[in-house]
Amino acid sequence: MPRKLKDNRGQFGTTPVFMASISTILGAILFLRFGYAVGNVGFFGAIAIIILGHAVTIPTALAVAEIATNRKVEGGGDYYVISRSFGLNIGAAIGIALFLSQAISVSFYIIAFAESFIPFGQYLNEISNLGLLGNFMEDRKAIGLISMSLLSLLIISKGADLGVKALYVVASVIFVSLLLFFFGESQIDWEQVNFFSKAENADNFFYVFTIIFPAFTGISAGLGLSGDLKEPRKSIPRGTIVATILGAIIYVLVAFKLTISTDLNNLANNQLVMSDIAIWGPIIPIGLACAAISSALGSIIVAPRTLQALGKDRIFPYKKWDFWLAKGKKENNEPLNGTLVTCVIAFFFVYIGDINFVARIISMFFMVTYGAICLISFLEHFSGDPSYRPVFKSRWYISLLGAVLSLWLMFKMDTLFAFLSIIIMITFYYFISKKSSDKREFVNLFKDVLEQVARQLQIFLQRKNESAVSTNVHWRPFVVSISDASLTRKSAFDITRWIAYKYGFGTYIHYINGYLSKQTFEQSKDIKHQLIEGKRTNVYVDTLISPSYTSALAQVVQLSSISGTENNLILLEYGES
Numbered sequence: 001m002p003r004k005l006k007d008n009r010g011q012f013g014t015t016p017v018f019m020a021s022i023s024t025i026l027g028a029i030l031f032l033r034f035g036y037a038v039g040n041v042g043f044f045g046a047i048a049i050i051i052l053g054h055a056v057t058i059p060t061a062l063a064v065a066e067i068a069t070n071r072k073v074e075g076g077g078d079y080y081v082i083s084r085s086f087g088l089n090i091g092a093a094i095g096i097a098l099f100l101s102q103a104i105s106v107s108f109y110i111i112a113f114a115e116s117f118i119p120f121g122q123y124l125n126e127i128s129n130l131g132l133l134g135n136f137m138e139d140r141k142a143i144g145l146i147s148m149s150l151l152s153l154l155i156i157s158k159g160a161d162l163g164v165k166a167l168y169v170v171a172s173v174i175f176v177s178l179l180l181f182f183f184g185e186s187q188i189d190w191e192q193v194n195f196f197s198k199a200e201n202a203d204n205f206f207y208v209f210t211i212i213f214p215a216f217t218g219i220s221a222g223l224g225l226s227g228d229l230k231e232p233r234k235s236i237p238r239g240t241i242v243a244t245i246l247g248a249i250i251y252v253l254v255a256f257k258l259t260i261s262t263d264l265n266n267l268a269n270n271q272l273v274m275s276d277i278a279i280w281g282p283i284i285p286i287g288l289a290c291a292a293i294s295s296a297l298g299s300i301i302v303a304p305r306t307l308q309a310l311g312k313d314r315i316f317p318y319k320k321w322d323f324w325l326a327k328g329k330k331e332n333n334e335p336l337n338g339t340l341v342t343c344v345i346a347f348f349f350v351y352i353g354d355i356n357f358v359a360r361i362i363s364m365f366f367m368v369t370y371g372a373i374c375l376i377s378f379l380e381h382f383s384g385d386p387s388y389r390p391v392f393k394s395r396w397y398i399s400l401l402g403a404v405l406s407l408w409l410m411f412k413m414d415t416l417f418a419f420l421s422i423i424i425m426i427t428f429y430y431f432i433s434k435k436s437s438d439k440r441e442f443v444n445l446f447k448d449v450l451e452q453v454a455r456q457l458q459i460f461l462q463r464k465n466e467s468a469v470s471t472n473v474h475w476r477p478f479v480v481s482i483s484d485a486s487l488t489r490k491s492a493f494d495i496t497r498w499i500a501y502k503y504g505f506g507t508y509i510h511y512i513n514g515y516l517s518k519q520t521f522e523q524s525k526d527i528k529h530q531l532i533e534g535k536r537t538n539v540y541v542d543t544l545i546s547p548s549y550t551s552a553l554a555q556v557v558q559l560s561s562i563s564g565t566e567n568n569l570i571l572l573e574y575g576e577s
Contacts, residue, residue, distance in 0.1 A: 013230055014238045017235045017238070017240065017243075018242055018243050020301075021244070021247075022247060024217070025247035026250060026291065027215060027292065027294065027295040028109050028113070028291050031116075031272075034046075034251070034255070036208075036271065038259060039202075039265065039266070040203045040208050041208050042259075043195040045205060050248060050252060052405070053209070053212070053215075056371075059403075060219060060370040061219050063373050064219065064240060064373060065236065065241060066393060067377065067380075069392045070388055070391075079094070079310065080309055081373065082094050088313055092310060093428035093432055094368065095306060097424065098365065098366075099310065101361070101362050103303045103341075103346055104345065104349050105303075105362050106296050106342065106345075107148070107346040108214065108362055109293070109295040110144050110147050110292070111144050111355045111358065112292040112355065113147055113296065114143040115292075116285045117140075118140065141350075144350045151293070152346075155300050155301070156339055169290075173287055174287055174294075177283045181274050182253070183279050184278045184279050185279075187276070194264075209409070210363045211359045211363075213367070213413075219244060261277045262277065303342040305335055306338075307325055307335065308326055308338045311323070311326035311327075317435060364410060371402070374399045374400070374402030377396075379446070379449055381395075382448075382452055384451075384452045476504040477504035478566065479500055479567065479569040479570070480507045480509065480559065480569070480571070482544070483508075484510070484512070484513065484549075486508075486527070486531060493508055495571060499569070500538065505540070505561060507542065508531075508542070509542055509556055510524075510527055510531060511544055514547065515545070520545050524544075527543055528541060528542065553572075
């Protein structure tokens with residue numbers, strides 16, 4: 001059974017959710033890679049990337065808002081939402097993938113932070129010969145590893161509170177950087193602006209999309225604070241939706257400003273092109289550094305909480321692992337051990353140092369998570385679950401769009417990575433299912449939806465049959481059979497099956513002589529289970545308790561077929577005389 005997550009609730013309101021989300025959305029990719037995207041795919045290509053990205057993230061934000069206002073949301077963010085809706089087995093499989101993407105995101109932002117130091121190191125080398133120190137200032141990997149070390153020590157010693165406070169300063173610097181960029185002068189004449197062209201030897205559209213998509217995943221940063229919010233049911237919808245919409249608007253404006261300010265080849269090849277356009281160039285590396293470190297802070301706060309929630313749900317193969325990861329500091333339940341694991345993973349990818357490779361991995365795992373959340377929302381709309389009563393309501397077709405787009409984009413971005421991601425998810429699910437006592441699996445997940453579909457089909461068929469003109473041309477056998485010897489003779493069942501086959505519909509009733517009581521009711525349930533498990537054919541099986549065979553026949557004749565069409569044939573079994 002999923003365990004209740006007892007987190008340190010009551011610290012933060014809606015603003016930190018918005019700040020964490022918008023700081024990640026307007027983060028390192030905006031300053032470091034968005035010019036590259038506009039140069040390689042052109043202005044309208046960049047708009048297409050923004051639309052495609054938000055066609056996944058906006059339905060996800062709406063779905064998160066919907067699910068969050070339906071039930072009490074505790075610590076664990078995305079993982080909590082998924083596991084308490086999908087079930088622990090499926091939720092934990094997605095949760096592990098989500099944790100990995102969040103942990104790897106830390107390294108992505110630290111590598112981007114190291115990039116912001118390069119112009120500063122080059123400037124110092126130009127004005128004075130610093131020797132080894134100057135070379136160090138231009139070494140991305142060295143700066144990244146040292147930055148990762150400092151960040152790890154900071155977050156382990158100070159925890160989430162420091163990270164949230166830093167978000168206010170960082171968000172302010174980002175907005176100032178953007179203002180100075182927008183007020184910058186264009187380097188080309190208006191006549192030279194071409195909204196339809198792109199740079200020479202441009203990269204593939206979906207390759208560029210893969211690099212840029214992590215910029216749109218800021219909703220996870222806000223949702224990950226769920227265990228630290230006073231009222232997550234209010235704060236999560238407000239903060240994530242406002243941040244997502246505002247982020248989309250700003251990206252469109254930045255794409256327009258880049259296109260009218262410099263040529264596309266410069267955009268494609270100059271990583272810090274925004275610095276050349278801004279009124280005061282150094283503000284862009286400063287903004288990049290702040291954006292990168294804030295996004296890294298957001299990820300390093302969220303990832304350990306996801307891992308802590310997984311540990312509390314006891315999904316790992318060894319109990320010692322579960323207890324170790326679930327453990328938090330006594331005073332505020334900070335996930336210290338989860339933070340250590342996150343830092344180790346981040347160090348590994350910082351050492352690799354390839355920002356594009358890291359972006360591809362992050363994009364794939366986030367796409368899996370977002371697709372799952374949208375699918376949850378879509379299924380909840382169709383299941384007719386009376387306990388699903390969210391205060392905020394999205395639309396089923398919006399969630400369906402998000403789920404379908406996520407799957408499609410996974411394979412368009414990288415077919416090999418998509419297959420590997422799915423195989424990894426299936427492997428996680430298989431091993432978790434072996435250990436977990438939670439039996440809500442895929443069949444149960446879709447059961448409510450199938451029941452709703454079946455109900456609508458039965459009503460539809462009944463109405464059509466009532467209005468249709470009777471004719472023998474399209475006659476089909478809808479046979480009902482009754483027998484009290486179901487466990488000793490199978491002749492009646494076999495004949496019912498042969499008559500129905502695929503051209504009609506068969507209903508088989510096992511007759512139990514007697515009056516309805518607790519004993520006969522339990523007997524009927526047991527026999528029905530035996531028949532369903534033992535026969536496993538395309539005949540519908542049920543039981544009937546009646547004091548006499550005559551009264552049982554009278555009841556059977558009046559029964560409506562489960563198929564939605566009236567029975568037109570009855571099969572009786574007689575003993576040999």
